[in-house]
Every structure is written in C-alpha cells, then in structure tokens.
Ligand SMILES: Nc1ncnc2c1ncn2[C@@H]1O[C@H](COP(=O)(O)OP(=O)(O)OP(=O)(O)O)[C@@H](O)[C@H]1O
C-alpha cells in the first residue's frame with residue numbers, strides 16, 4: 473500500500489535517509505528510532521513537504537506527492553503550527569476550507585473536538601491552550617478532511633498518561649474505521665500496544681520491519697531495540 477523504494481535524502485554530503493526500501497500494508501505502522509534517526513524526514517517526504525534526493529514513495533501505486541493524495545492524507549507535524557488568535561473551532565474550519573467548501577460541517581468539527589477531548593475549550597483562543605491541548609488540536613486538524621491515510625509525527629508527545637491512553641484509543645478507532653495510520657515515535661511501549669508492525673530506523677537506515685512480537689523474540693522490546701542498534705554500530709566500518 474505504501475511503498476518506499478531506494479528512498480534517499482541527503483543534505484550536501486550528509487546522508488540522513490539511506491537507500492530505504494520498505495512495503496507497508498498494515499492498519500497501524502510505527503516508525504521507531506532514536507532522535508535524529510530520520511523519522512520526520514521520511515514522513516515529510518511521504519506527504520510531499522520534502523523532495524527525496526533519490527528513490528520513490530508510492531501509495532497504492534501512485535507517487536505519494538501526487539495532488540490526488542492531498543485530499544486523502546492527514547498529517548500531524550512534529551510541532552503543529554496554529555494561528556493563536558483563532559479558537560479551536562475556527563482553526564478546524566480554516567483547515568477544512570483548504571480542502572473545499574465546508575458549509576454545514578460544524579457538527580463534524582464538534583465531533584472531532586469531542587473525539588480528542590478538547591470540546592470544552594472549543595471557543596477559547598488557541599493562545600490559551602496548554603501543550604497537551606495543542607497536541608490534541610493538531611490531531612483533530614489531521615482528521616478534518618476524513619483522510620484515508622494518517623501520518624502522525626509523535627502524536628503522543630507532551631500528553632499526560634490519561635491523554636496518551638485516550639489518543640491511543642482514537643488511533644485504534646481509526647484502524648477499525650478502515651483508515652491506515654503511520655506514526656513516528658520513540659516510545660517503545662506505545663509501539664507494543666497499538667502497532668501491527670514496526671520499522672526500526674537508525675541513522676537513516678531500515679534495520680528491521682515486521683511484527684513487534686517477532687522482533688522481540690521473547691525479549692523486552694527495549695532490550696531488543698538496544699541490541700539491534702548496537703549490533704548495527706559494531707558492523708559499521
Ligand atoms: N535541513 C537540514 N539540514 C541538514 N540536516 C538536517 C536537516 N533537517 C534534518 N537534518 C538531519 O537529518 C537527520 C534526521 O532528522 P529527523 O528530524 O528526520 O530525525 P527524527 O528521527 O525525526 O528525530 P526526532 O526523534 O528527534 O524527532 C538528523 O541528523 C538531522 O540533523
């Protein structure tokens with residue numbers, strides 16, 4: 473469904489995504505990697521915000537940067553950007569209008585704000601929102617166009633334990649609605665809990681892709697992750 477073929481991204485001579493080839497075809501896929509591994513770079517290339525230096529990304533056989541995907545994709549950036557003077561409701565309407573006419577969509581925005589747990593703050597200016605509330609609004613914004621595919625860059629970052637649980641439940645709900653979810657994370661427990669498959673990225677290279685259980689082979693995920701990364705480090709010239 474989403475296929476990466478020899479994907480490469482380099483800044484001058486610095487290669488940050490290195491010959492990345494992978495096919496993803498599960499409801500919830502997790503990109504797991506340390507800080508600087510290349511997760512955000514890959515996600516930005518998927519949604520067309522960054523151009524690859526080499527290789528391709530296709531969704532259902534067409535290039536992911538193709539305009540036909542604009543309406544089908546939802547994207548939550550690592551640090552969502554908002555217009556501070558708008559209210560949560562106004563921001564969702566504004567975001568939705570970028571996709572086309574929006575008359576009669578107020579119940580949809582209300583439903584989204586309820587889903588992510590900030591309905592009570594719907595008429596407050598975003599400048600008054602806490603970090604976790606902003607994260608939740610970023611999530612709602614990614615859903616505003618009813619996307620088939622969701623790309624979420626560390627969606628659980630900055631949320632309290634209850635918030636994390638609620639957002640994980642939202643992601644499971646999206647899965648059951650038949651949407652595909654890709655998420656970047658470095659939180660191993662979240663991967664174990666909700667991802668059907670995981671891709672382990674280290675220094676721009678794919679070290680593993682497949683089932684979480686198969687990856688762990690009976691070990692705690694954290695230990696196994698460290699082992700795989702250290703093994704890779706040893707093999708480097
Ligand atoms: N504009 C740029 N110029 C040079 N190097 C860059 C640029 N943008 C990103 N990089 C480098 O690309 C690498 C991958 O960064 P990326 O943001 O994709 O990592 P990440 O896996 O998302 O990390 P994190 O978990 O911290 O969000 C890093 O080494 C980073 O320094």
Ligand SMILES: [Mg+2]
Nearest residue numbers: 511512513550
């Ligand atoms: Mg990142």
